[in-house]
Amino acid sequence: MDHVNQTFESTTVTLDGNSYTDCTFREVTFVYAGGPLEMSNCAMDRFAFQFDGDLARGLFTLYQLFGTEGMLTILRGFTEPGAGGEVTLPVG
Numbered sequence: 001m002d003h004v005n006q007t008f009e010s011t012t013v014t015l016d017g018n019s020y021t022d023c024t025f026r027e028v029t030f031v032y033a034g035g036p037l038e039m040s041n042c043a044m045d046r047f048a049f050q051f052d053g054d055l056a057r058g059l060f061t062l063y064q065l066f067g068t069e070g071m072l073t074i075l076r077g078f079t080e081p082g083a084g085g086e087v088t089l090p091v092g
Contacts, residue, residue: 012050015039034058 002019009026016035025044033053051059063071 001017003021003023005022006020007024007026008028010028012029012031013025015030015032015037017037019038019040020042021038021040023039023042025042025047027046029048029050031050031052032055033051034055059071062074066074
């Protein structure tokens with residue numbers, strides 16, 4: 001479903017299979033299971049994430065394999081990409 005120029009406030013927003021353009025999100029919980037998503041030119045203020053389905057199981061598996069520090073290292077790789085190369089993760 002396409003959402004254009006809408007405001008979402010104090011609600012749960014399902015991301016999978018939707019597109020959001022010029023939308024505003026305030027105090028929402030995003031639910032994401034790893035499906036297709038398009039988001040463009042949106043504003044966000046106070047939000048939380050809830051992972052579901054295969055994505056949630058995959059993230060939990062990574063947590064079991066690498067622990068909290070390993071998960072943070074993986075997330076930093078997406079938010080603070082470096083020059084490339086291998087990353088050594090602690091096994092715990």
